[in-house]
Amino acid sequence: MIVTCPEIGPPKSAVCSPINVLVLAVDRAYLERVETILDDELLEVDTAGSTSDAFGRLGEVDCLVSEFDRTEPGGTSLLEALRHRDPDLPIVFLVDDHERATDVTDVDRHGHPSLVDTVVRPESVPQIERLGRRIHQLVQLRRFAALSKRSLEGIELLETPIAIVDPDGDLAFANRSFAVQFGHDRAELLGTRWRTLFTDETVERFDSSAVPTVEDGWRWTGECTGERSDGTTFTAPTTISKVDDGSLILSLLEREDAE
Known part of the structure:
Protein backbone atom coordinates (compact mmCIF):
# COMPACT_ATOMS: atom_id res chain seq x y z
CA MET A 1 0.00 0.00 0.00
CA ILE A 155 1.58 -11.25 16.73
CA GLU A 156 3.90 -14.20 16.22
CA LEU A 157 4.99 -14.02 19.87
CA LEU A 158 1.44 -14.00 21.25
CA GLU A 159 0.06 -17.13 22.90
CA THR A 160 -3.35 -16.32 21.44
CA PRO A 161 -3.89 -18.21 18.15
CA ILE A 162 -4.28 -15.61 15.40
CA ALA A 163 -4.55 -15.94 11.62
CA ILE A 164 -5.15 -13.62 8.67
CA VAL A 165 -7.38 -14.75 5.79
CA ASP A 166 -6.93 -12.99 2.45
CA PRO A 167 -9.97 -11.71 0.47
CA ASP A 168 -9.98 -14.95 -1.57
CA GLY A 169 -10.52 -17.06 1.56
CA ASP A 170 -6.98 -18.47 1.88
CA LEU A 171 -4.81 -18.27 4.99
CA ALA A 172 -2.19 -15.58 4.38
CA PHE A 173 -0.67 -15.65 7.87
CA ALA A 174 -0.88 -17.83 10.97
CA ASN A 175 1.14 -17.42 14.13
CA ARG A 176 2.78 -20.37 15.82
CA SER A 177 0.01 -20.71 18.42
CA PHE A 178 -2.62 -20.98 15.67
CA ALA A 179 -0.65 -23.68 13.85
CA VAL A 180 -0.12 -25.65 17.07
CA GLN A 181 -3.79 -25.43 17.97
CA PHE A 182 -4.76 -27.00 14.63
CA GLY A 183 -1.88 -29.49 14.65
CA HIS A 184 -0.23 -28.22 11.46
CA ASP A 185 3.10 -26.82 10.46
CA ARG A 186 2.68 -23.16 9.60
CA ALA A 187 4.05 -23.74 6.09
CA GLU A 188 1.26 -26.24 5.49
CA LEU A 189 -1.40 -23.82 6.65
CA LEU A 190 -0.48 -20.96 4.32
CA GLY A 191 -2.76 -21.03 1.29
CA THR A 192 -5.26 -23.33 3.01
CA ARG A 193 -8.97 -22.53 2.65
CA TRP A 194 -9.83 -21.32 6.12
CA ARG A 195 -13.24 -22.99 6.23
CA THR A 196 -11.61 -26.43 5.93
CA LEU A 197 -10.17 -25.97 9.44
CA PHE A 198 -13.62 -26.07 11.06
CA THR A 199 -16.51 -28.51 11.26
CA ASP A 200 -19.40 -28.29 8.81
CA GLU A 201 -21.70 -27.03 11.55
CA THR A 202 -19.28 -24.22 12.39
CA VAL A 203 -18.89 -23.28 8.73
CA GLU A 204 -22.67 -22.97 8.48
CA ARG A 205 -22.58 -20.56 11.44
CA PHE A 206 -19.83 -18.60 9.75
CA ASP A 207 -21.88 -18.22 6.59
CA SER A 208 -25.19 -17.44 8.31
CA SER A 209 -23.94 -15.21 11.12
CA ALA A 210 -20.23 -14.32 11.15
CA VAL A 211 -19.76 -13.26 7.54
CA PRO A 212 -22.85 -10.98 7.39
CA THR A 213 -21.81 -9.41 10.71
CA VAL A 214 -18.27 -8.54 9.62
CA GLU A 215 -19.51 -7.40 6.20
CA ASP A 216 -21.53 -4.76 8.07
CA GLY A 217 -18.39 -3.57 9.82
CA TRP A 218 -18.88 -5.31 13.16
CA ARG A 219 -16.75 -7.83 15.02
CA TRP A 220 -18.25 -11.29 15.48
CA THR A 221 -17.58 -13.65 18.40
CA GLY A 222 -19.00 -17.13 18.76
CA GLU A 223 -18.22 -20.64 19.96
CA CYS A 224 -16.58 -22.58 17.14
CA THR A 225 -15.35 -26.11 16.64
CA GLY A 226 -12.07 -26.64 14.86
CA GLU A 227 -10.62 -29.80 13.37
CA ARG A 228 -7.01 -30.74 13.97
CA SER A 229 -4.85 -32.49 11.41
CA ASP A 230 -5.22 -35.79 13.32
CA GLY A 231 -9.03 -35.64 13.14
CA THR A 232 -9.67 -34.59 16.73
CA THR A 233 -11.72 -31.49 17.45
CA PHE A 234 -11.66 -28.62 19.93
CA THR A 235 -14.01 -25.76 20.76
CA ALA A 236 -13.04 -22.17 21.34
CA PRO A 237 -14.69 -18.75 21.36
CA THR A 238 -13.51 -17.29 18.06
CA THR A 239 -13.44 -13.63 17.12
CA ILE A 240 -13.64 -12.62 13.46
CA SER A 241 -13.19 -9.08 12.14
CA LYS A 242 -12.69 -7.60 8.70
CA VAL A 243 -10.16 -4.98 7.60
CA ASP A 244 -10.37 -2.47 4.76
CA ASP A 245 -8.78 -4.67 2.07
CA GLY A 246 -11.32 -7.45 2.68
CA SER A 247 -9.04 -9.68 4.76
CA LEU A 248 -10.37 -11.43 7.86
CA ILE A 249 -8.63 -11.59 11.23
CA LEU A 250 -9.33 -14.82 13.18
CA SER A 251 -8.53 -14.95 16.88
CA LEU A 252 -9.20 -17.97 19.11
CA LEU A 253 -9.84 -16.51 22.54
CA GLU A 254 -9.56 -19.74 24.53
CA ARG A 255 -8.55 -23.34 24.06
CA GLU A 256 -10.95 -25.96 25.27
CA ASP A 257 -10.71 -29.58 24.10
CA ALA A 258 -13.97 -31.18 22.99
CA GLU A 259 -14.97 -34.67 24.07
Missing part, protein backbone atom coordinates in the same frame (compact mmCIF):
# COMPACT_ATOMS: atom_id res chain seq x y z
CA ILE A 2 1.46 3.35 -0.99
CA VAL A 3 0.50 6.23 1.30
CA THR A 4 0.61 9.58 -0.42
CA CYS A 5 0.89 12.94 1.26
CA PRO A 6 -1.66 15.62 0.36
CA GLU A 7 -0.67 18.37 -2.03
CA ILE A 8 -0.85 20.99 0.71
CA GLY A 9 2.03 19.27 2.46
CA PRO A 10 3.06 16.11 4.25
CA PRO A 11 1.06 14.87 7.22
CA LYS A 12 2.59 15.69 10.59
CA SER A 13 2.59 12.13 11.89
CA ALA A 14 5.07 9.85 13.55
CA VAL A 15 5.79 8.03 10.31
CA CYS A 16 6.70 11.28 8.55
CA SER A 17 8.81 13.04 11.15
CA PRO A 18 11.67 13.66 11.35
CA ILE A 19 13.23 12.69 8.03
CA ASN A 20 16.97 12.99 7.41
CA VAL A 21 17.69 13.65 3.72
CA LEU A 22 21.06 13.65 1.97
CA VAL A 23 21.22 15.44 -1.39
CA LEU A 24 24.08 14.43 -3.69
CA ALA A 25 25.00 16.75 -6.56
CA VAL A 26 28.07 18.37 -8.10
CA ASP A 27 26.70 21.91 -8.28
CA ARG A 28 27.38 23.48 -4.86
CA ALA A 29 25.08 26.46 -5.49
CA TYR A 30 22.25 24.11 -6.44
CA LEU A 31 22.83 22.01 -3.32
CA GLU A 32 22.60 25.09 -1.11
CA ARG A 33 19.40 26.20 -2.86
CA VAL A 34 17.73 22.82 -2.39
CA GLU A 35 18.85 22.64 1.23
CA THR A 36 17.50 26.13 1.99
CA ILE A 37 14.09 25.43 0.47
CA LEU A 38 13.55 21.89 1.78
CA ASP A 39 15.01 22.12 5.28
CA ASP A 40 12.22 22.61 7.84
CA GLU A 41 10.84 21.01 11.00
CA LEU A 42 9.97 17.80 9.12
CA LEU A 43 12.92 17.52 6.73
CA GLU A 44 16.48 17.75 7.97
CA VAL A 45 18.55 18.23 4.82
CA ASP A 46 22.30 17.76 4.40
CA THR A 47 24.34 17.81 1.20
CA ALA A 48 27.23 15.92 -0.38
CA GLY A 49 29.33 16.89 -3.38
CA SER A 50 30.80 13.46 -4.10
CA THR A 51 29.82 9.82 -4.05
CA SER A 52 32.50 8.91 -1.52
CA ASP A 53 31.28 11.66 0.81
CA ALA A 54 27.69 10.44 0.50
CA PHE A 55 28.59 6.80 1.11
CA GLY A 56 30.31 7.69 4.33
CA ARG A 57 27.06 9.11 5.71
CA LEU A 58 24.41 6.70 4.44
CA GLY A 59 23.85 5.24 7.88
CA GLU A 60 22.55 8.61 9.06
CA VAL A 61 19.91 9.23 6.38
CA ASP A 62 16.33 8.15 5.68
CA CYS A 63 16.40 9.12 2.00
CA LEU A 64 19.04 9.90 -0.62
CA VAL A 65 18.41 12.41 -3.40
CA SER A 66 20.99 12.16 -6.18
CA GLU A 67 21.71 13.29 -9.71
CA PHE A 68 21.51 10.39 -12.16
CA ASP A 69 24.05 9.98 -14.94
CA ARG A 70 24.88 6.59 -16.42
CA THR A 71 28.35 7.80 -17.45
CA GLU A 72 29.35 8.97 -13.97
CA PRO A 73 29.71 7.30 -10.54
CA GLY A 74 26.29 8.73 -9.71
CA GLY A 75 24.67 6.46 -12.30
CA THR A 76 24.40 2.71 -12.57
CA SER A 77 27.32 1.93 -10.28
CA LEU A 78 25.89 4.18 -7.57
CA LEU A 79 22.47 2.50 -7.62
CA GLU A 80 23.95 -0.97 -7.57
CA ALA A 81 26.28 -0.05 -4.72
CA LEU A 82 23.41 1.51 -2.77
CA ARG A 83 21.27 -1.58 -3.19
CA HIS A 84 24.17 -3.71 -1.98
CA ARG A 85 24.56 -1.53 1.13
CA ASP A 86 20.86 -1.01 1.89
CA PRO A 87 18.20 -2.68 -0.31
CA ASP A 88 15.43 -0.64 1.35
CA LEU A 89 16.93 2.85 1.23
CA PRO A 90 14.45 5.29 -0.39
CA ILE A 91 16.17 7.02 -3.32
CA VAL A 92 15.04 9.90 -5.51
CA PHE A 93 17.04 10.39 -8.70
CA LEU A 94 17.12 13.77 -10.40
CA VAL A 95 17.01 13.28 -14.18
CA ASP A 96 17.36 15.62 -17.16
CA ASP A 97 13.95 14.76 -18.63
CA HIS A 98 11.13 12.25 -18.26
CA GLU A 99 12.69 9.84 -20.77
CA ARG A 100 15.72 9.39 -18.53
CA ALA A 101 13.45 8.01 -15.80
CA THR A 102 13.38 4.67 -17.63
CA ASP A 103 17.14 4.40 -17.16
CA VAL A 104 16.64 4.02 -13.42
CA THR A 105 14.07 1.26 -13.92
CA ASP A 106 16.43 -0.56 -16.28
CA VAL A 107 19.26 -0.76 -13.75
CA ASP A 108 17.29 -1.21 -10.53
CA ARG A 109 17.25 -5.01 -10.42
CA HIS A 110 17.72 -5.23 -6.66
CA GLY A 111 15.74 -4.03 -3.68
CA HIS A 112 12.23 -2.64 -3.97
CA PRO A 113 11.49 -0.56 -7.11
CA SER A 114 8.69 1.17 -5.18
CA LEU A 115 11.37 2.79 -3.01
CA VAL A 116 13.06 4.38 -6.03
CA ASP A 117 11.56 7.48 -7.60
CA THR A 118 12.64 9.89 -10.32
CA VAL A 119 11.89 13.55 -10.86
CA VAL A 120 13.03 15.99 -13.48
CA ARG A 121 15.67 18.11 -11.75
CA PRO A 122 13.61 20.77 -9.93
CA GLU A 123 14.69 24.38 -10.26
CA SER A 124 11.83 26.60 -9.07
CA VAL A 125 10.64 26.82 -5.48
CA PRO A 126 7.32 24.99 -6.20
CA GLN A 127 9.22 22.22 -8.02
CA ILE A 128 11.65 21.75 -5.13
CA GLU A 129 8.75 21.74 -2.66
CA ARG A 130 7.10 18.98 -4.71
CA LEU A 131 10.38 17.06 -4.43
CA GLY A 132 9.98 17.32 -0.67
CA ARG A 133 6.55 15.71 -0.87
CA ARG A 134 7.95 12.88 -3.00
CA ILE A 135 10.60 12.29 -0.32
CA HIS A 136 7.89 12.08 2.35
CA GLN A 137 5.95 9.55 0.29
CA LEU A 138 8.92 7.20 -0.12
CA VAL A 139 9.99 7.38 3.50
CA GLN A 140 6.41 6.82 4.66
CA LEU A 141 6.25 3.71 2.51
CA ARG A 142 9.43 2.30 4.04
CA ARG A 143 8.36 3.13 7.60
CA PHE A 144 4.89 1.66 7.18
CA ALA A 145 6.49 -1.52 5.82
CA ALA A 146 8.76 -1.68 8.87
CA LEU A 147 5.80 -1.11 11.21
CA SER A 148 3.85 -3.89 9.49
CA LYS A 149 6.78 -6.27 9.85
CA ARG A 150 7.15 -5.49 13.55
CA SER A 151 3.40 -5.91 14.04
CA LEU A 152 3.48 -9.38 12.51
CA GLU A 153 6.52 -10.28 14.60
CA GLY A 154 4.61 -9.16 17.70
Whole structure:
Protein backbone atom coordinates (compact mmCIF):
# COMPACT_ATOMS: atom_id res chain seq x y z
CA MET A 1 0.00 0.00 0.00
CA ILE A 2 1.46 3.35 -0.99
CA VAL A 3 0.50 6.23 1.30
CA THR A 4 0.61 9.58 -0.42
CA CYS A 5 0.89 12.94 1.26
CA PRO A 6 -1.66 15.62 0.36
CA GLU A 7 -0.67 18.37 -2.03
CA ILE A 8 -0.85 20.99 0.71
CA GLY A 9 2.03 19.27 2.46
CA PRO A 10 3.06 16.11 4.25
CA PRO A 11 1.06 14.87 7.22
CA LYS A 12 2.59 15.69 10.59
CA SER A 13 2.59 12.13 11.89
CA ALA A 14 5.07 9.85 13.55
CA VAL A 15 5.79 8.03 10.31
CA CYS A 16 6.70 11.28 8.55
CA SER A 17 8.81 13.04 11.15
CA PRO A 18 11.67 13.66 11.35
CA ILE A 19 13.23 12.69 8.03
CA ASN A 20 16.97 12.99 7.41
CA VAL A 21 17.69 13.65 3.72
CA LEU A 22 21.06 13.65 1.97
CA VAL A 23 21.22 15.44 -1.39
CA LEU A 24 24.08 14.43 -3.69
CA ALA A 25 25.00 16.75 -6.56
CA VAL A 26 28.07 18.37 -8.10
CA ASP A 27 26.70 21.91 -8.28
CA ARG A 28 27.38 23.48 -4.86
CA ALA A 29 25.08 26.46 -5.49
CA TYR A 30 22.25 24.11 -6.44
CA LEU A 31 22.83 22.01 -3.32
CA GLU A 32 22.60 25.09 -1.11
CA ARG A 33 19.40 26.20 -2.86
CA VAL A 34 17.73 22.82 -2.39
CA GLU A 35 18.85 22.64 1.23
CA THR A 36 17.50 26.13 1.99
CA ILE A 37 14.09 25.43 0.47
CA LEU A 38 13.55 21.89 1.78
CA ASP A 39 15.01 22.12 5.28
CA ASP A 40 12.22 22.61 7.84
CA GLU A 41 10.84 21.01 11.00
CA LEU A 42 9.97 17.80 9.12
CA LEU A 43 12.92 17.52 6.73
CA GLU A 44 16.48 17.75 7.97
CA VAL A 45 18.55 18.23 4.82
CA ASP A 46 22.30 17.76 4.40
CA THR A 47 24.34 17.81 1.20
CA ALA A 48 27.23 15.92 -0.38
CA GLY A 49 29.33 16.89 -3.38
CA SER A 50 30.80 13.46 -4.10
CA THR A 51 29.82 9.82 -4.05
CA SER A 52 32.50 8.91 -1.52
CA ASP A 53 31.28 11.66 0.81
CA ALA A 54 27.69 10.44 0.50
CA PHE A 55 28.59 6.80 1.11
CA GLY A 56 30.31 7.69 4.33
CA ARG A 57 27.06 9.11 5.71
CA LEU A 58 24.41 6.70 4.44
CA GLY A 59 23.85 5.24 7.88
CA GLU A 60 22.55 8.61 9.06
CA VAL A 61 19.91 9.23 6.38
CA ASP A 62 16.33 8.15 5.68
CA CYS A 63 16.40 9.12 2.00
CA LEU A 64 19.04 9.90 -0.62
CA VAL A 65 18.41 12.41 -3.40
CA SER A 66 20.99 12.16 -6.18
CA GLU A 67 21.71 13.29 -9.71
CA PHE A 68 21.51 10.39 -12.16
CA ASP A 69 24.05 9.98 -14.94
CA ARG A 70 24.88 6.59 -16.42
CA THR A 71 28.35 7.80 -17.45
CA GLU A 72 29.35 8.97 -13.97
CA PRO A 73 29.71 7.30 -10.54
CA GLY A 74 26.29 8.73 -9.71
CA GLY A 75 24.67 6.46 -12.30
CA THR A 76 24.40 2.71 -12.57
CA SER A 77 27.32 1.93 -10.28
CA LEU A 78 25.89 4.18 -7.57
CA LEU A 79 22.47 2.50 -7.62
CA GLU A 80 23.95 -0.97 -7.57
CA ALA A 81 26.28 -0.05 -4.72
CA LEU A 82 23.41 1.51 -2.77
CA ARG A 83 21.27 -1.58 -3.19
CA HIS A 84 24.17 -3.71 -1.98
CA ARG A 85 24.56 -1.53 1.13
CA ASP A 86 20.86 -1.01 1.89
CA PRO A 87 18.20 -2.68 -0.31
CA ASP A 88 15.43 -0.64 1.35
CA LEU A 89 16.93 2.85 1.23
CA PRO A 90 14.45 5.29 -0.39
CA ILE A 91 16.17 7.02 -3.32
CA VAL A 92 15.04 9.90 -5.51
CA PHE A 93 17.04 10.39 -8.70
CA LEU A 94 17.12 13.77 -10.40
CA VAL A 95 17.01 13.28 -14.18
CA ASP A 96 17.36 15.62 -17.16
CA ASP A 97 13.95 14.76 -18.63
CA HIS A 98 11.13 12.25 -18.26
CA GLU A 99 12.69 9.84 -20.77
CA ARG A 100 15.72 9.39 -18.53
CA ALA A 101 13.45 8.01 -15.80
CA THR A 102 13.38 4.67 -17.63
CA ASP A 103 17.14 4.40 -17.16
CA VAL A 104 16.64 4.02 -13.42
CA THR A 105 14.07 1.26 -13.92
CA ASP A 106 16.43 -0.56 -16.28
CA VAL A 107 19.26 -0.76 -13.75
CA ASP A 108 17.29 -1.21 -10.53
CA ARG A 109 17.25 -5.01 -10.42
CA HIS A 110 17.72 -5.23 -6.66
CA GLY A 111 15.74 -4.03 -3.68
CA HIS A 112 12.23 -2.64 -3.97
CA PRO A 113 11.49 -0.56 -7.11
CA SER A 114 8.69 1.17 -5.18
CA LEU A 115 11.37 2.79 -3.01
CA VAL A 116 13.06 4.38 -6.03
CA ASP A 117 11.56 7.48 -7.60
CA THR A 118 12.64 9.89 -10.32
CA VAL A 119 11.89 13.55 -10.86
CA VAL A 120 13.03 15.99 -13.48
CA ARG A 121 15.67 18.11 -11.75
CA PRO A 122 13.61 20.77 -9.93
CA GLU A 123 14.69 24.38 -10.26
CA SER A 124 11.83 26.60 -9.07
CA VAL A 125 10.64 26.82 -5.48
CA PRO A 126 7.32 24.99 -6.20
CA GLN A 127 9.22 22.22 -8.02
CA ILE A 128 11.65 21.75 -5.13
CA GLU A 129 8.75 21.74 -2.66
CA ARG A 130 7.10 18.98 -4.71
CA LEU A 131 10.38 17.06 -4.43
CA GLY A 132 9.98 17.32 -0.67
CA ARG A 133 6.55 15.71 -0.87
CA ARG A 134 7.95 12.88 -3.00
CA ILE A 135 10.60 12.29 -0.32
CA HIS A 136 7.89 12.08 2.35
CA GLN A 137 5.95 9.55 0.29
CA LEU A 138 8.92 7.20 -0.12
CA VAL A 139 9.99 7.38 3.50
CA GLN A 140 6.41 6.82 4.66
CA LEU A 141 6.25 3.71 2.51
CA ARG A 142 9.43 2.30 4.04
CA ARG A 143 8.36 3.13 7.60
CA PHE A 144 4.89 1.66 7.18
CA ALA A 145 6.49 -1.52 5.82
CA ALA A 146 8.76 -1.68 8.87
CA LEU A 147 5.80 -1.11 11.21
CA SER A 148 3.85 -3.89 9.49
CA LYS A 149 6.78 -6.27 9.85
CA ARG A 150 7.15 -5.49 13.55
CA SER A 151 3.40 -5.91 14.04
CA LEU A 152 3.48 -9.38 12.51
CA GLU A 153 6.52 -10.28 14.60
CA GLY A 154 4.61 -9.16 17.70
CA ILE A 155 1.58 -11.25 16.73
CA GLU A 156 3.90 -14.20 16.22
CA LEU A 157 4.99 -14.02 19.87
CA LEU A 158 1.44 -14.00 21.25
CA GLU A 159 0.06 -17.13 22.90
CA THR A 160 -3.35 -16.32 21.44
CA PRO A 161 -3.89 -18.21 18.15
CA ILE A 162 -4.28 -15.61 15.40
CA ALA A 163 -4.55 -15.94 11.62
CA ILE A 164 -5.15 -13.62 8.67
CA VAL A 165 -7.38 -14.75 5.79
CA ASP A 166 -6.93 -12.99 2.45
CA PRO A 167 -9.97 -11.71 0.47
CA ASP A 168 -9.98 -14.95 -1.57
CA GLY A 169 -10.52 -17.06 1.56
CA ASP A 170 -6.98 -18.47 1.88
CA LEU A 171 -4.81 -18.27 4.99
CA ALA A 172 -2.19 -15.58 4.38
CA PHE A 173 -0.67 -15.65 7.87
CA ALA A 174 -0.88 -17.83 10.97
CA ASN A 175 1.14 -17.42 14.13
CA ARG A 176 2.78 -20.37 15.82
CA SER A 177 0.01 -20.71 18.42
CA PHE A 178 -2.62 -20.98 15.67
CA ALA A 179 -0.65 -23.68 13.85
CA VAL A 180 -0.12 -25.65 17.07
CA GLN A 181 -3.79 -25.43 17.97
CA PHE A 182 -4.76 -27.00 14.63
CA GLY A 183 -1.88 -29.49 14.65
CA HIS A 184 -0.23 -28.22 11.46
CA ASP A 185 3.10 -26.82 10.46
CA ARG A 186 2.68 -23.16 9.60
CA ALA A 187 4.05 -23.74 6.09
CA GLU A 188 1.26 -26.24 5.49
CA LEU A 189 -1.40 -23.82 6.65
CA LEU A 190 -0.48 -20.96 4.32
CA GLY A 191 -2.76 -21.03 1.29
CA THR A 192 -5.26 -23.33 3.01
CA ARG A 193 -8.97 -22.53 2.65
CA TRP A 194 -9.83 -21.32 6.12
CA ARG A 195 -13.24 -22.99 6.23
CA THR A 196 -11.61 -26.43 5.93
CA LEU A 197 -10.17 -25.97 9.44
CA PHE A 198 -13.62 -26.07 11.06
CA THR A 199 -16.51 -28.51 11.26
CA ASP A 200 -19.40 -28.29 8.81
CA GLU A 201 -21.70 -27.03 11.55
CA THR A 202 -19.28 -24.22 12.39
CA VAL A 203 -18.89 -23.28 8.73
CA GLU A 204 -22.67 -22.97 8.48
CA ARG A 205 -22.58 -20.56 11.44
CA PHE A 206 -19.83 -18.60 9.75
CA ASP A 207 -21.88 -18.22 6.59
CA SER A 208 -25.19 -17.44 8.31
CA SER A 209 -23.94 -15.21 11.12
CA ALA A 210 -20.23 -14.32 11.15
CA VAL A 211 -19.76 -13.26 7.54
CA PRO A 212 -22.85 -10.98 7.39
CA THR A 213 -21.81 -9.41 10.71
CA VAL A 214 -18.27 -8.54 9.62
CA GLU A 215 -19.51 -7.40 6.20
CA ASP A 216 -21.53 -4.76 8.07
CA GLY A 217 -18.39 -3.57 9.82
CA TRP A 218 -18.88 -5.31 13.16
CA ARG A 219 -16.75 -7.83 15.02
CA TRP A 220 -18.25 -11.29 15.48
CA THR A 221 -17.58 -13.65 18.40
CA GLY A 222 -19.00 -17.13 18.76
CA GLU A 223 -18.22 -20.64 19.96
CA CYS A 224 -16.58 -22.58 17.14
CA THR A 225 -15.35 -26.11 16.64
CA GLY A 226 -12.07 -26.64 14.86
CA GLU A 227 -10.62 -29.80 13.37
CA ARG A 228 -7.01 -30.74 13.97
CA SER A 229 -4.85 -32.49 11.41
CA ASP A 230 -5.22 -35.79 13.32
CA GLY A 231 -9.03 -35.64 13.14
CA THR A 232 -9.67 -34.59 16.73
CA THR A 233 -11.72 -31.49 17.45
CA PHE A 234 -11.66 -28.62 19.93
CA THR A 235 -14.01 -25.76 20.76
CA ALA A 236 -13.04 -22.17 21.34
CA PRO A 237 -14.69 -18.75 21.36
CA THR A 238 -13.51 -17.29 18.06
CA THR A 239 -13.44 -13.63 17.12
CA ILE A 240 -13.64 -12.62 13.46
CA SER A 241 -13.19 -9.08 12.14
CA LYS A 242 -12.69 -7.60 8.70
CA VAL A 243 -10.16 -4.98 7.60
CA ASP A 244 -10.37 -2.47 4.76
CA ASP A 245 -8.78 -4.67 2.07
CA GLY A 246 -11.32 -7.45 2.68
CA SER A 247 -9.04 -9.68 4.76
CA LEU A 248 -10.37 -11.43 7.86
CA ILE A 249 -8.63 -11.59 11.23
CA LEU A 250 -9.33 -14.82 13.18
CA SER A 251 -8.53 -14.95 16.88
CA LEU A 252 -9.20 -17.97 19.11
CA LEU A 253 -9.84 -16.51 22.54
CA GLU A 254 -9.56 -19.74 24.53
CA ARG A 255 -8.55 -23.34 24.06
CA GLU A 256 -10.95 -25.96 25.27
CA ASP A 257 -10.71 -29.58 24.10
CA ALA A 258 -13.97 -31.18 22.99
CA GLU A 259 -14.97 -34.67 24.07
